[in-house]
Amino acid sequence: MQIIENLKVKEKLYIEKLENGLTVLIIPKPGLLKKYIIWGTNYGSNDSTFIVPGEKEETVVPEGVAHFLEHKMFEQESGINSLDTLTALGVEANAYTTNDHTAYLYSCTDNFYEALDEFMDYVQHPYFTDENVEKEKGIIGQEIMMYDDYPEWQVYLNTMKAMYHNNPVKIDITGTIETISKIDKDILYKCYNTFYNPSNMAMVICGDFEPEKILQEVKNRLVKKSANGEIKRIYPDEPETIVKDKIEQKMEVSQSLYSIGIKDVVADEKEKVKRHIAIEILLNVLFGKSSKFYQELYSDGTIFGTPSIDYEFTNKYAHAIISGQSNYPEKVYEKFKAEAEKTISNGLNKDDFERIKKKIYGLYVKEYNDVEDISKMFLADYFKGINSFEYLEQIDLVNIDYTNQIAKELFNSNKMVLSLIKNK
Amino acid sequence: MNYKKAIIKQGITLHKIDTNKFKTNLFAIFLTTKLNRENVTKNALISSILRRGTMNLPSQEEISKKMEEMYGGSFDCGLDKTGNNQVLKFYIETVNDKFIPQTKDDMLKQSLETLLDIVFNPYIENNAFKEEYLAQEKNNIKQLIEGKIDNKSRYALDRCIEEMYKGESYGLYKYGYIEDLEGITARDLYNYYQNLISNCKIDIFVSGIIDDQLDELVKNNENIKQLSERNGEFQKAELNNKKNTEPKEIIEKMDVTQGKLILGLDVNLSNEELKYDALLFNSILGGSANSKLFQNVREKANLAYVASSSYVRFKSNIFIKCGIEIENYKKALEIIKKQIEDMKNGDFTEDDIENSKKGIIASIKTIDDEQDTQITFYFGQELSNVPISINEYIKNVESVNKQNIIDIAKNVSINTIYFLRN
Incomplete structure (x- = not known):
């Protein structure tokens, strides 16, 4: 063995x-x-x-x-x-x-x-x-x-x-x-x-x-x-473009649910783990609990809970999702786009980057607390061609320049969508 | 694993769970107070406003940054209704020093101090909570209360409990009531908070690789020193001795695709020891894939994907949950009632009992392998009339026999049938 x-x-x-x-x-x-x-x-x-x-x-x-x-x-x-x-x-x-x-x-x-x-x-x-x-x-x-x-x-x-x-x-x-x-x-x-x-x-x-x-x-x-x-x-060919930038459905809910999707390119075999880590750091810096985005929207009552941040991929697709609940989801979306724009031009703040990198490291370590989390993680990663330990190893290789570069690739306004569930 | 309790002051207990099974240390502070209509909304606001800042870390942003700096420490708070008590829960989870590149941080001390600071040293201006924070948290609580309808299955269960306990404290919604929010001022709330922390039962839990200094660390903490002794009264678990009445049937409408059916049952017990019998009764009725509900409602009649029941120890109630096609309401109800009748008639086997015991015991044995479950278990014991260890718990489950379960069945009655349809 x-x-x-x-x-x-x-x-x-x-x-x-x-x-x-x-x-x-x-x-x-x-x-x-x-x-x-x-x-x-x-x-x-x-x-x-x-x-x-x-x-x-x-x-x-x-x-x-x-x-x-x-x-x-x-x-x-x-x-x-x-x-x-x-x-x-x-x-x-x-x-x-x-x-x-x-x-x-x-x-x-x-x-x-x-x-x-x-x-x-x-x-x-x-x-x-x-x-x-x-x-x-x-x-x-x-x-x-x-x-x-x-x-x-x-x-x-x-x-x-x-x-x-x-x-x-x-x-x-x-x-x-x-x-x-x-x-x-x-x-x-x-x-x-x-x-x-x-x-x-x-x-x-x-x-x-x-x-x-x-x-x-x-x-x-x-x-x-x-x-x-x-x-x-056999998978059908998928164009790089999105289908539509907005989709809306009505259900009986207390306030709207929003989900912002960003269609990403499928990363190279060798780079997929590193890219995943960089995107996790990037999105947590910009939209996590300590971010300006969250603090400002929380202070003016636009959002209450912290948005969920996810990055999902296989060798056929890749996308990031930021989701939550708000009475003013369009405002959340505007602010999201503004943050993305700003990051493309200015890059991330060094302190924020280092702090969130520590946070992400801690989150990876916590995955090893429970036999169930460990098993599910190793299986899901295995089918993606990844050994889960790679996340703990490769996080050391992710620096701010690389993450800024990924931000430029990811935040393409032509590849963003807003999905809403509004109250009937 | 080693569990020890230390009384810091009367009404303030430190629970130490020394274990090396985890990568993390988990810290929790629980404030337990009686649940009542007058204070329910204030308690919800307190739990929410304490997250906003301390005198040392005056904003949420600073608390979050501090947590992130501590390798993704997570701070979390929650509000629970445990029997007739309202419990304000605060947690910090941090990675143990052993798994961090530089080890000079002393994460245990930092985590504990931060958590004590959040709960007992909130950010105060002019002898009141910060106006701005209060206004935002009122809004937050309002959204939470309104958000009750978003998860339809959960909503149906909440509504069933409300109807069963109309006019009683357990029927209250844990986040309180919108109409109460407006009248609460920043000063009132702070006065209420001071009163709360002077009188409520306080339990502090530390689980992980613990050093010998922990007791001293807690005792010498400035925030702890400020707290005085207290009675820390709380309501103990009930045996539920209700009179049998005709079941209430409540049908309400909402925009749902699937009907959500909830049955609230009373389980009348003459003494605390019978709770283990009730646990077995519930397990055979709807606690697992082998249960009567799962087998008959789902596997035989194919009416549902979810068909289960759970036992609420603190109130001695069982709640049955099913998601069904709306037109199948009568049919499903009939099958469910038949299962309860069959239990009364002893229509279950020794195998059913043995299998249920195995399932329950397996879940009890894993308590020590799950850090948060462990804390919840020991806190449950703390509030129980007869606190016991995990081994005693297992023995009690093992000793239940068929007649015990039939005796329970005979003391089970349907209190409320709630159906949410379109």
């Missing part, structure tokens, strides 16, 4: 790529009772057009299949749902789907290996029938409707729709009631067989484990499957 140590957080990462293509990452946490395991496939809501290894024709599946599949994986031929079996062992099991990956997980204190039997069994044995697929449509339908009532989710999704012409990041992970109605068991099996091959998957384990021993336990439970060829994923 390859061992990577990080001296800043004093943690070790053990990595092994197995013969069947599965990558296993282990972060031992001696002394902790809580154990966490997460098994993911590099397959999310964005992957709806692809060529199955060995085939020539493109396969196009309805929106929402990856998430539907996640729900159905728990169903077993015995008629007993794996979620019930795991819960009965006293472990907390769950699963989730994102744009680029689907993950199955559980956390526990006792019965780790009994749970591992069931866990690895269900992820490797799908069981779909016409009947069990139909019944899930009612449950997922309610999940979709629940999200329809979340203004935070709607304002986010609308930001994507305003920024992206074609990239599937703009579609809802769950699909819609209409698209999921077209899903059947054959589609699910086809997607399962394509994307749930070990060579497309990774597992992260965190807790009080002996790395060699836990790796052997995992190997013992693997079904024999060989690595399949490359899955060709």
Whole structure:
């Protein structure tokens, strides 16, 4: 096993790529009772057009299949749902789907290996029938409707729709009631067989484990499957331009929700972590709690909570989002643009930069407090081709000149959108 | 892990949790006072205005800069309704010196002093809070109160509690009432604040790698020296002995896509020990994926994505939550009521009990692996009638049997059915 140590957080990462293509990452946490395991496939809501290894024709599946599949994986031929079996062992099991990956997980204190039997069994044995697929449509339908009532989710999704012409990041992970109605068991099996091959998957384990021993336990439970060829994923071409600079929806809310999106270019492989860090520092200097932007808008009653700052990317898209609630969202947007302009011409203040850099370093360190945060982070980063320790290493390389340069690239007024949810 | 309590002065307690499981030290100060209509809005304002500045760091900007300087220390405050108490919570989390490049900072001392400063040494002008800050925080609280409608599921639950506890303190909204805001002046609020910190129960928590000097550090702190002894009265957890009445049914309209159904149940107990039985009852009814609600409302009838229940120990209530198609209201309600009936008839297995115990015990065991949960647990014990350790807690859960749970079921009644529809 390859061992990577990080001296800043004093943690070790053990990595092994197995013969069947599965990558296993282990972060031992001696002394902790809580154990966490997460098994993911590099397959999310964005992957709806692809060529199955060995085939020539493109396969196009309805929106929402990856998430539907996640729900159905728990169903077993015995008629007993794996979620019930795991819960009965006293472990907390769950699963989730994102744009680029689907993950199955559980956390526990006792019965780790009994749970591992069931866990690895269900992820490797799908069981779909016409009947069990139909019944899930009612449950997922309610999940979709629940999200329809979340203004935070709607304002986010609308930001994507305003920024992206074609990239599937703009579609809802769950699909819609209409698209999921077209899903059947054959589609699910086809997607399962394509994307749930070990060579497309990774597992992260965190807790009080002996790395060699836990790796052997995992190997013992693997079904024999060989690595399949490359899955060709087809994404529509995405122009660099945005779709529209403003998008608005009405819901019953106390005050407007705003979300400012900035469409970014996809960074070079070697630079993506460094760029991400620089953008986090940049946006926190400009729009964080100690910023002039926040202090002024807070003082005159325009905003109350601190805006949330996010930067999201894969190798197909990248964008920054600043969001919050305000009665005067247009004013927030104007001020945001003014700050961006000013930064392009004057650059950041040196003290602010150094202070926020310390803050970001501290936030990275805090990620290592909890086995769950650690596991999810290593998995998500792995599918982006990143080892999470890189953030702790590369932050030292990010200086003010580099960050000012990134500010010039990012703050292009032709690539900014404003999404609003206003009260009816 | 090592948990110790020290009485600093009567009514002021220091809780020390010595643990090396985390990269951070977590500091918390909780001010506990009785919840009532007269003071609820003032307490909300206090919790909000204390964030604005101290005599040493007179603005929010300076507090934020100080936190950022301390490697992303985070300062946070919150307001909780715990039974009939209102708890003002203040936290600072900072990275432990061991994980910082230069170690000369003494983050523990700095963090503790800053937090004490924020809570006990607020920025004051002419014997009053700063007018400008007060005006802004009034506006802030107003937005929070109005913002109640934004999260529809949460709103439905809040409304159900309000209806169940109409005219009682637990029915109050924790952020208070808009009509109270206007009349509160900067001087009134400061007088009220002084009264509050002179009389309320104060709990100080420190979790992380703690040095031996901690007790001295707290005792010799200037802000602590200023505080006098107090009774620190608070309301203990209740057993909920309500008379059985016909369930109230409340249906309200809002612009929602999905209907939000909440049932508020009373769980009448004759003594405190029965709370563990009630915990098991809730777990089998709706506490997990194996529960009756999840299995019957979601998996069998496919009516919902969310179908669960939770037990509020302090009031001995259970709240059932479901998100459903509006037309399925009657159907869902019928299935839910059937599950409660089945519990009374003992229609659950020894396996259900064992599995629920495993789930509860696993979550209790992880308390020490999560820094904020740990503080919440020990604070819960502090307010409880019979404080116990994690091991005793586990033993109590283990000793519950089927008859105990049936006895609980027989003392469960539906108080309020609340449905939010379009």
